[in-house]
Amino acid sequence: MNQPLQTPHEILESPDFKRLVKKRWSVSLVLTCTMLIVYFGFLLLVAFNKQVLATRIGEYTTLAIPIGLGIILFAWVLTGIYVFWANNHYDTAVENLKNKIS
Known part of the structure; x- marks a missing residue:
């Protein structure tokens, strides 16, 4: 088993913490980009092909x-996906990090 982490600096520099931060950023970035693509796609449709939206x-x-x-x-x-991920993966990883602190 790993030795307990003692200082905030050790926690911030630990591979587990860095991996957790990287994963959170990855999930957030994918979900944000997905939403932006859908939203800007709609805006482009409004700007360049209003006739499609005017179809009865x-x-x-x-x-x-x-x-x-x-x-x-x-x-x-997308919000539900993030909440599900956070509850089932992120929170567990945070708890594991907390347990490593003496």
Whole structure:
């Protein structure tokens, strides 16, 4: 078993802490980029092809309404993915690091 970490500097320089920070950044970056791609895709569609969004799918509704709602729901799904990851992986790793501190 590893020797307990003593100082904040040892914790910050430990490979486990660096791996945890790198993983958190990776997950956050992937989810953020995914959301930005979807959002800016919608903005580009609004800017360059409004006719698609103006397509009627009912008597009173255009295609823009379900696409906009879909983007909102997509953001919720991404949030749920992050919360699931944090609860099942990140929090466990943080607890393991805490246990290494004497």
